[in-house]
Amino acid sequence: MSKAYLARERMLLSGDQAVALAALHAGVALAAGYPGTPSTEILEALSVLGGPAQWAPNEKVALEVCMGAAYGGARALCTMKHVGVNVAADPLFTVAYTGVSGALVLISADDPGMASSQNEQDNRRYAVAAALPMLEPADSQEAYDYTLAAFELSQRWGIPTILRMTTRVCHGKSVVVPGGPTSEPPQPGFVRDIAGRVMIPAHARPAHRRLRAKLAEITAFGETSDLNQVVGEGTALGIVTSGICYQHVREAAPEAKVLKLGLSYPLPEQRIREFAASVDRCVVIEEGDPVLADALAAMGLQVEGKAEMYRFGELNVARVRRIIARDESPEPVPARGKPPQLCDGCPYRRVFETLTRLDCIVSGDIGCYTLGALPPLSGMDSQSCMGASLGVGLGLRHVLPEAEAKRVVSIIGDSTFVHSGITGLVEMAYNRPATGHVLIILDNGTTAMTGQQEHPGTGRLLDHEPTHKLDFPALCRAIGIDDVTTIDAAADPEGFERLLVEALGDGRLHVLIAKRPCLLAAKRIREYERRAERQDGALEVCGNE
Amino acid sequence: MSERVYNVVVAGLGGQGVIKASDILADAAFRSGYDVKKAEIHGMSQRGGSVSSDVRFGAEVLSPMVPPGEADILVVQEATQIDANRDRLKPDGLLIVPDDIDIDALANRRSANVAMLGVLSRHLPIADEQWHEAIRANLAENLWEANLAAFALGQGG
Numbered sequence: 001m002s003k004a005y006l007a008r009e010r011m012l013l014s015g016d017q018a019v020a021l022a023a024l025h026a027g028v029a030l031a032a033g034y035p036g037t038p039s040t041e042i043l044e045a046l047s048v049l050g051g052p053a054q055w056a057p058n059e060k061v062a063l064e065v066c067m068g069a070a071y072g073g074a075r076a077l078c079t080m081k082h083v084g085v086n087v088a089a090d091p092l093f094t095v096a097y098t099g100v101s102g103a104l105v106l107i108s109a110d111d112p113g114m115a116s117s118q119n120e121q122d123n124r125r126y127a128v129a130a131a132l133p134m135l136e137p138a139d140s141q142e143a144y145d146y147t148l149a150a151f152e153l154s155q156r157w158g159i160p161t162i163l164r165m166t167t168r169v170c171h172g173k174s175v176v177v178p179g180g181p182t183s184e185p186p187q188p189g190f191v192r193d194i195a196g197r198v199m200i201p202a203h204a205r206p207a208h209r210r211l212r213a214k215l216a217e218i219t220a221f222g223e224t225s226d227l228n229q230v231v232g233e234g235t236a237l238g239i240v241t242s243g244i245c246y247q248h249v250r251e252a253a254p255e256a257k258v259l260k261l262g263l264s265y266p267l268p269e270q271r272i273r274e275f276a277a278s279v280d281r282c283v284v285i286e287e288g289d290p291v292l293a294d295a296l297a298a299m300g301l302q303v304e305g306k307a308e309m310y311r312f313g314e315l316n317v318a319r320v321r322r323i324i325a326r327d328e329s330p331e332p333v334p335a336r337g338k339p340p341q342l343c344d345g346c347p348y349r350r351v352f353e354t355l356t357r358l359d360c361i362v363s364g365d366i367g368c369y370t371l372g373a374l375p376p377l378s379g380m381d382s383q384s385c386m387g388a389s390l391g392v393g394l395g396l397r398h399v400l401p402e403a404e405a406k407r408v409v410s411i412i413g414d415s416t417f418v419h420s421g422i423t424g425l426v427e428m429a430y431n432r433p434a435t436g437h438v439l440i441i442l443d444n445g446t447t448a449m450t451g452q453q454e455h456p457g458t459g460r461l462l463d464h465e466p467t468h469k470l471d472f473p474a475l476c477r478a479i480g481i482d483d484v485t486t487i488d489a490a491a492d493p494e495g496f497e498r499l500l501v502e503a504l505g506d507g508r509l510h511v512l513i514a515k516r517p518c519l520l521a522a523k524r525i526r527e528y529e530r531r532a533e534r535q536d537g538a539l540e541v542c543g544n545e
Numbered sequence: 546m547s548e549r550v551y552n553v554v555v556a557g558l559g560g561q562g563v564i565k566a567s568d569i570l571a572d573a574a575f576r577s578g579y580d581v582k583k584a585e586i587h588g589m590s591q592r593g594g595s596v597s598s599d600v601r602f603g604a605e606v607l608s609p610m611v612p613p614g615e616a617d618i619l620v621v622q623e624a625t626q627i628d629a630n631r632d633r634l635k636p637d638g639l640l641i642v643p644d645d646i647d648i649d650a651l652a653n654r655r656s657a658n659v660a661m662l663g664v665l666s667r668h669l670p671i672a673d674e675q676w677h678e679a680i681r682a683n684l685a686e687n688l689w690e691a692n693l694a695a696f697a698l699g700q701g702g
Contacts, residue, residue, distance in 0.1 A: 337595025
């Protein structure tokens with residue numbers, strides 16, 4: 001996607017690219033996020049378009065930065081994958097109370113079927129739990145249109161708005177005709193509102209009531225908004241659906257009348273009642289949890305949900321046909337492909353070979369290196385969420401018999417360490433296990449798993465321009481770690497093994513930084529470094545003049 | 546223009562250019578004026594695992610994913626991946642495999658994905674001009690010549 005593409009030109013875009021283009025057209029003043037499949041390409045595409053995109057250390061910080069921008073009267077976009085919203089949930093639930101004076105759109109990119117995730121949580125639940133409006137696009141055109149609509153809605157009611165996408169909408173490509181900007185973005189400026197933005201209980205109690213009043217207005221808006229649509233004529237079969245499922249439904253049941261909920265929270269209850277009453281049989285088609293089916297049942301409507309077997313994994317045309325046919329027979333098992341694995345020549349391979357040979361108990365983390373858990377390496381014993389390697393490893397150290405405790409190692413990648421490993425490291429120095437502990441930071445100089453994004457430890461911004469570089473060894477020492485050692489485990493596996501054997505049993509706190517660039521990123525990293533050196537040289541020349 | 550929807554699945558292993566090939570195909574169909582949808586799973590694809598990408602085009606495309614057993618054409622870039630993807634193809638569908646191109650005639654084996662698009666092009670209502678434009682739009686300029694040659698080789702012309 002080049003800058004040349006602007007309004008009213010027919011384009012073939014991914015959903016992520018369409019969101020980026022719409023954010024640009026909406027006059028977004030700041031866009032922040034943390035890389036996570038399938039959301040990563042939004043900020044990358046926005047940056048290519050010349051938009052204000054930046055990576056944050058994690059999703060919580062990204063959302064807080066966007067809150068500040070929206071408190072300052074600007075339009076802000078915050079992007080993350082579904083599990084990232086868990087990290088950002090703390091500010092999310094309360095920015096719902098404070099509201100915003102500009103606009104704040106949060107992208108939740110869900111991954112039903114777990115193409116590249118640790119769970120398939122259904123973030124439609126977050127709209128209900130945080131009491132925030134949610135839009136669900138069904139293709140790239142809607143990703144574009146709904147992003148604009150989300151900014152409009154957020155600004156009109158001063159409420160953060162969630163745009164929920166799923167893997168197929170994010171990464172699928174389809175035709176988009178961008179309409180271009182619909183309204184002027186607001187001019188940033190600070191207006192003091194202490195009672196509105198300082199959420200002490202006395203302020204938060206009326207804020208909660210204000211939030212519910214906004215939602216009631218948005219409910220009324222949804223009753224007539226064309227974000228919600230009825231498509232088709234038949235009366236025999238009616239289907240209520242949202243997001244990508246709409247496409248599967250149209251294909252699987254072309255004869256059905258479909259209520260497509262583009263604004264899926266708050267629900268347009270009156271419209272749903274009328275729809276349900278207009279058909280002989282009303283079926284809810286949704287991926288993941290029975291969120292809509294439960295809500296419609298709670299309204300007292302006679303609607304059919306899906307059988308429990310369809311809660312798992314993505315839906316597709318074939319599965320939607322089965323749901324409509326009430327077919328609960330076992331599904332054909334798709335042929336197994338070749339699973340992914342750590343790249344040949346990955347610098348982490350030697351680390352996992354050593355851990356396995358020493359029979360370490362390995363508390364792992366999220367990234368490419370999680371593939372070190374697969375045979376033949378089998379070098380990881382637990383993995384759950386970003387940063388958990390530290391806490392889980394420390395818990396094991398605290399309770400296991402001494403001989404076992406001394407085998408426990410925490411292992412984390414560089415980007416994940418910055419994301420949420422640092423507080424775990426503070427815990428390691430604060431509640432020090434009797435046997436000491438060892439953290440291995442696998443520093444390959446990039447966020448490799450999601451496609452080689454920058455982070456604070458690389459010293460480069462999202463667009464690869466230089467910025468302050470977080471100094472891992474200095475940080476670890478400042479936190480109170482006894483011994484911090486940097487080693488290239490791929491170049492010196494024997495040295496690494498000696499170091500690790502000593503560290504496991506000496507009762508001290510160790511951080512071993514296994515440092516070597518990602519094989520796939522090394523060439524690009526060298527180019528960025530050379531570019532930065534040339535710029536430094538140019539600056540020095542200027543300074544001397 | 547055809548009213549029907551063409552369903553093509555491109556499959557192989559991470560690093561073989563499966564996604565790139567499907568990008569070129571989708572773009573060529575797009576440039577021909579069709580409605581186009583394309584779906585795939587990225588994320589783990591660089592780690593050498595199985596990759597497949599669905600491209601659908603026609604007057605109006607709904608779901609972006611080719612339903613199981615409904616692909617008109619299955620292009621498999623790696624012989625070991627044929628069995629894992631065969632159930633995507635409809636019973637009378639066309640299977641295109643690496644043996645359908647003369648790999649030794651390629652200036653660069655990395656263009657095998659585009660050569661297989663050349664084979665595919667014989668079976669789709671997309672003109673050469675749109676294929677050539679799509680190849681140029683999706684590859685760096687220094688790769689144009691080799692890939693246009695690879696495409697022609699696959700096309701058998």
